[in-house]
Structures are given as structure tokens and as C-alpha cells.
Amino acid sequence: MSPRTKALFAALLLLLPIVAVGFDWSLGATLLALFALVAAAWVTTLTSLTARQSSPGYVLETISMSHFAEKVRWCLDVLGADYRESTWIGTLGAFYLGRTVPKLSFRTGAVQSTIGNSAEILRYLWGAHGSDPAAAFLAPSEERAALEKRIDRAGVSLQIWVYHHILDDRDVALRAWGADDERVPAWQRSMIKLLFPIQRFLIRKSFKINETNYQRACHYIDELLADIDTRVSDGRASILGDAEPNYTDYAFAAIMGLWLQPQHYGGEFGVRSHIDEAARPRDMQNDIARWREDYPKAVGFVETLYAHRLTREAQQA
Template identity: 30%
Template sequence: MGGEDERRRFLFVAMPINHFGERVRWTLDLIGAPYEEYTVGGLISAFLRGRSVPQLVDRKSCSMIGNSDECLAYLSAAYAPSIADTRLRAKALSFLRFDEQTMAWDVKLNQLGHLVQGWAYFYVLALDMTPEGCLTAWGAFEPKVPLMHRLILKFGHPFLRKFMRLVFELSNEEVRDRRRKMIESILDEADATLSKQKFLAGDDLSHVDITFSALLAPLLGARLVFAPKSSYANGRFSSFNGAMDRMSDKWPRALLEFEQSLLKRPCAKHCISLYESLRSTQL
């Protein structure tokens, strides 16, 4: 397959703040996969289409993959071995390797992703918080999100917040504290691992490092996601640029304080280093 068809082999569907989606997007960029992206408003796909995001569509095989773990496994098996550039192919296969170390981390990081989601939402969707923070994260002000989705988010926010608070148990402080304790435990393990080796799964970069960085990024809002020049999603979302400054006191203080302590950790420095060195390049 060549020309325009090859350039657009994959369709990637995700919402703006979608840390599981960011791991797939970043992988696609690193291995040079030909794809186009369609952005949906936060939660819209689940409510209107009954499907969560991210989704990866391979137009060559007419396949649709709907889980980030499966997306990476699919790219490892169905795309990476066919990369024409032998140097990039070797790097992609190494990066997407599934061995004892990477699979053990995959289990922990799946858990981390859901913990980060639930813990952060406790504050962002609190009843005394203005909606600007979550609307920014969901894409209500993002030009790449369809206008109808943006309108649904802006006018449907009260219902969405009520629904999310129920599903994620966001009124339960014990659940909140348990989530934070489990997040800290995984971060402690990452710190300990990085004190002994350069990368989380050995001496070479793997999808584990990119996954970890993508999942941790939402907790580094001021430093990465909503920075003056956002590096999240390789700068795809213009509405994220400078969003933290615009939101000012509308972002939960608890998340800002956690970010300050997080920045002192080796694992956060690892995350930031990878965003700075690898978010806009190929392997």
C-alpha cells in the first residue's frame, strides 16, 4: 500500500485528557505509524456511541481495537514487523517487546491509570469546584473537538459530573485516601527501580516508560499538560497552552500541592525528561 492510503492507514480516536490514549498516540508517533486522529469530547463516545476511547482502527485489515493494551500489542504484531526502515523496525520491535519485566509493569500501570483517574476526579469534580477545570480537560474549549461535542459538554456538565461522582465514588473520602496510598506505592516502586537502572523495564527504553509517563502526566498539570506551551499529545491541543495560568484558582489546590511533591521524585523527573526528549520525535 502506498501514497495517501499508506499515510492514513490508521485512524486513532481519543479525547483530549485521555492518559491511556496518550500512551497509544505517543507510541504511534515514536514508531512512525501513518495515522490520523479524530478527537471526541470527554465522555461523549461512551454516552453517545457506547464505546470508550481510545480506539485504533487499521484500515488495511479492517480491524478496530478498543483497549490501549491491545492497541500496543496489535502494533507490535501487525505493524512493527512490516516497517520498511530496518533500523526503525528493530527499534520499534524492541520498544514494543512483551517480556516478563514489561508485562509485570503493564499490570501495575493499568492499575495506576485508573487510580490517577479516580483520585484526580475526586477534586476536579468536587461539588464546590467550578466546571472550568474538567471542561478544559474534556475539550469543551478545544477547536479540534466537534462543536456539537463542545456544546454537550458545556450544557450537560451538571449531569456528567453527577454521573461521574456516582460511578467513581467521588463522595467517599476513604476511597480517595486509598487511591492516593496505592498511587504512592506504585510511584515508590518506580523510584526504587529507576535508582538501579535507566529505564523501568531494563537498560533500554520500552513502551513501559512511555506508558508510565503518559499516565502520570495528568498529575503534572502545571508542568506538562497545561503549561504555557503544552507538551502533552505533542502540543496537539491548543486550548491546553497556558490553561493553568488562565484557570488560576479554579484548579484544585490539592492537585497543585501533590504536583509540587511529585516533582521531587525521580520517577516524575524521568517522565518530564521523556516528554522533553522524545515527545516530538521518532525512535
């Protein structure tokens, strides 16, 4: 059963007592509705268990704008993997289903498997496709794993940075969460507008959005940018000095793409919820301008990688 269908059954189950009271249902009618719901969930589970699937058929669960999802999406594109995206509205899944994105679902034997966390997803892809020469860029090493950890930590710092700047502006925050993104189901887009004050409160609490944490986040981002800026200043193709880019290079570009917003961000699937330049708060624009000025080599490295960002279609052409 897909995560969306599971969420739908859970929501219906929660709503059932409210509907029963609201419409003054008898105990018999309520039990009947409950039985019908459980039976429908069971049939759906059985159907998905017996469904035939010819390819791994990866499903990448994302939210409208996620730099961690972009990291995995880019690697799937370079790999030429067969996948589709399931796009959720931002924050709802995290706070009501307890899951983060990216999440990758696929068929393993008779069952559906799911992995969360971008680093673990990439390790799975390496395990599953490692014998294919096209997957060589996914090969992990101690050095690559250490760099990936630093990049991922900068990804979290960027979440603090972005929320520090946009949470006070309802329209900008809603747009970043995908309220205008047509790939997101309409009911989720309506929910986020309704729940906005709660979501903002939860984000503020969970990311500890305050001046000190913002400064700490900027410091960490600066440190990584400075290091990469030095490393790539000799014009190398890969941060760690390899002849070809590997997954750490795509990860760095994807994570920094959150604020650089290069044209091909999101690849074939695009990223519709840009925080438009004009809508960006002044302080956010200042940070971006400073990073561009202080780290031109790192910025150039990301932009060059994005200029060659292969979509699945271009890969197969």
C-alpha cells in the same frame, strides 16, 4: 464508516420521530425521510468499503485530555506510524456510545477494524510491526506486561484523583473535557455544556468519587511512584533496567504526565485542555507538590523522557 458518521446517523435516527411530530409530518413523509436516512447510511457504508487506501492510515480516537490515549500516541510516534487523531469531547462517548478511548481504527483487507484499550492496541501494533527493528520497544514480556498492568491501574487511580479534585468546579471540569478545544467538533462542545450536570453525576457514580476511594487511589499512586523512584534512582534509561526505553517507560510517563503536565505532553497533537496551574484547586496543588517532593527520581525520569518526546515530524526529519 467512521465512528463519528455512525454516531451522526444514530442521532438523526433518534431525532426523526421528534421532528416528525414537531412538524406534523404525515406517515408517508416520515417513512420517506426514514427511507432516505437508511439509504444514505447504506451508500456511506458501501463507499467506505470500496474506498482505496494506500497505507494503514491509523485513526486514533481520543478525547481532549487522556493519559491512556497519550500512552498509545507516544508509541505511535516512536514507531513513526502514519496516523491522525479524531478528538471527541470527554465523557459523551463513554456514556452514550459505550466506548472508551484510546481506540485505534485501521484498514485490514476490505474492512475497517477497530481495537480499544491501550494495552491491546499496543499488542496489535507489536503484531503488525514486530518485524521492523523500530518496533523492538513494543516487544512484550511477562515482566513488561506485569508492570504495564500496574501502570494502567495507577491510570485509573489518577482518574479518581482528578475527578475528586475538579468535579465541583464546572469551568475546570469542562475545560478538562475539551470544551475549549478547537479540535473537538463544535456540536460536542455545546452538548457538554448543556449536559454537564448529568455527566458529572454519571462520573461520580461510575468512578465512585468519595473520600475513601480518593484515599485508596492516592495510596496506589504513591505505591507505584515509590517503587519506580527506587528503581530509577541509579540513573537507568528504562524502569526494568533495559539499555533503551520500551513501551512500559512511555506508558509510565504518559500516565503520570496527567498530573505532571510536561511541556511536550501530547506530542505533535498537543494537549490543549491543561488544567492551568492557577485554576487547580488548592488540595490538588498540594498533592502534586507532595508527589514532586517525595518522588524526585520518578519525576525526573518522566521529565527526561518528555524532554526527548519525539513527534512524528521530528522522527521523520
